[in-house]
Amino acid sequence: MKPNVLIIGAGGVAQVTAHKCAQWAAEFGAIHIASRTRSKADAIVDGIRAKGHEAAIPTHTLDASDSAAVAALIRELEAGIVINVGSPFVNMPVLNACIETGAAYIDTAIHEEPDKINEAPPWYANYEWKRREDAAAAGVTAVLGAGFDPGVVNAYARLAEDEYFDEITSIDIVDVNAGSHGRYFATNFDPEINFREFTGKVYTWQGGEWRVNEMFEVGREWDLPVVGKRSAYLSGHDEIHSLAARYPQADVRFWMGFGEHYINVFTVLKNLGLLSEHPVTTAEGLEVVPLKLVKAVLPDPASLAPDYEGKTCIGDLVKGTRDGQPGEVFIYNVADHAEAHAEVGSQGISYTAGVPPVAAAILIARGPWDVKRMANVEDLPARPFLDLLGEMGLPTRVIDAEGDRPI
Numbered sequence: 001m002k003p004n005v006l007i008i009g010a011g012g013v014a015q016v017t018a019h020k021c022a023q024w025a026a027e028f029g030a031i032h033i034a035s036r037t038r039s040k041a042d043a044i045v046d047g048i049r050a051k052g053h054e055a056a057i058p059t060h061t062l063d064a065s066d067s068a069a070v071a072a073l074i075r076e077l078e079a080g081i082v083i084n085v086g087s088p089f090v091n092m093p094v095l096n097a098c099i100e101t102g103a104a105y106i107d108t109a110i111h112e113e114p115d116k117i118n119e120a121p122p123w124y125a126n127y128e129w130k131r132r133e134d135a136a137a138a139g140v141t142a143v144l145g146a147g148f149d150p151g152v153v154n155a156y157a158r159l160a161e162d163e164y165f166d167e168i169t170s171i172d173i174v175d176v177n178a179g180s181h182g183r184y185f186a187t188n189f190d191p192e193i194n195f196r197e198f199t200g201k202v203y204t205w206q207g208g209e210w211r212v213n214e215m216f217e218v219g220r221e222w223d224l225p226v227v228g229k230r231s232a233y234l235s236g237h238d239e240i241h242s243l244a245a246r247y248p249q250a251d252v253r254f255w256m257g258f259g260e261h262y263i264n265v266f267t268v269l270k271n272l273g274l275l276s277e278h279p280v281t282t283a284e285g286l287e288v289v290p291l292k293l294v295k296a297v298l299p300d301p302a303s304l305a306p307d308y309e310g311k312t313c314i315g316d317l318v319k320g321t322r323d324g325q326p327g328e329v330f331i332y333n334v335a336d337h338a339e340a341h342a343e344v345g346s347q348g349i350s351y352t353a354g355v356p357p358v359a360a361a362i363l364i365a366r367g368p369w370d371v372k373r374m375a376n377v378e379d380l381p382a383r384p385f386l387d388l389l390g391e392m393g394l395p396t397r398v399i400d401a402e403g404d405r406p407i
């Protein structure tokens with residue numbers, strides 16, 4: 001019997017995830033969406049209908065921070081797979097509900113606590129991995145970080161391990177958005193989550209230990225396929241931790257592309273204290289969290305989609321040795337904002353993040369990823385995932401000594 005799927009969240013990523021579930025409905029039983037604001041889930045379903053998909057997609061109101069409520073809904077809907085694309089603040093309650101009920105769990109980001117910004121590593125070990133034994137004991141498949149980064153980039157590292165090298169010596173993940181939304185300033189996903197990523201220290205895994213830098217302290221120019229020469233800066237990112245656990249001998253770094261304009265605006269906001277999560281009180285006695293205020297005045301990331309042009313390039317430069325000989329490969333995807341909008345009504349960043357968890361769900365439903373334990377993406381076979389993503393709109397290419405070609 002095909003598993004019923006419950007999508008949690010109704011934001012930018014969830015919209016893509018829901019469209020893709022509808023496109024691939026033959027792989028699943030019933031498809032449901034549950035979120036805090038049900039009207040947003042209804043709007044997603046309207047958009048799916050407008051694309052001509054017939055499958056019934058019931059929507060539900062859910063406070064996913066309430067683990068018992070999540071478990072009750074999973075039981076009521078007999079959901080076999082939960083795709084958690086809500087805010088990262090709800091990861092642990094949703095994961096706990098899955099372990100309790102036996103449903104498979106998929107997410108795309110590491111758990112965060114609202115009052116703790118930019119926690120120090122080991123990130124997965126701070127939260128999700130604490131339940132690893134419980135997931136295995138319950139026979140529950142939990143695939144962590146199955147978006148693009150983390151997610152597909154972890155599979156790229158695994159592909160390099162499986163098909164290119166005997167030993168991996170470094171993994172440099174590069175994420176460049178060369179698109180333009182035409183606004184003065186906007187973030188591509190939830191501003192709160194976006195800024196939280198960059199307001200603290202930058203952690204990388206180098207020389208077998210964690211190294212710490214300041215944000216925008218270490219940058220370099222990359223010459224990437226399609227998008228060309230771009231500046232990217234060392235940033236902390238979830239997947240550095242899980243990749244460092246699997247490849248402790250390798251240097252693992254994450255480079256995020258930023259234009260000068262973004263850095264200038266970000267720096268001003270930060271230096272003024274407007275990215276703080278600590279409340280301030282105005283002269284009128286109003287208590288305001290500056291970060292929430294900034295979020296409220298910035299464009300809704302979903303509203304950027306219709307005007308977004310250009311492409312993203314995200315990939316892994318992996319170095320290693322084979323038969324004692326050093327070598328390197330760049331494994332990557334290029335996505336197009338306008339194509340994403342035409343297909344599912346979203347911009348390319350949401351598209352690259354929202355498609356992979358559906359591929360993960362399909363591989364759980366079909367069996368190859370139904371491992372009955374907790375796993376990060378690099379712990380699972382990469383080929384079926386990357387091949388399926390190619391069919392679903394996120395093809396993978398590789399550049400090595402033989403040139404630039406599809407994997």
Ligand code: NDP
Nearest residue numbers: 010011012013036037064086087088109147148149189353
């Ligand atoms: P959005 O802020 O657009 O959407 C989050 C959704 O979660 C909203 O619909 C929100 O509801 C809902 N939500 C929040 N709290 C609750 C709650 N307590 N109960 C039920 N629903 C809740 O975020 P994105 O779509 O941009 O991101 C979704 C996830 O994807 C995040 O975890 C993000 O970190 C991750 N991500 C991963 C990427 C990757 O490549 N790995 C890239 C980009 C994002 P409401 O509408 O009421 O606010």
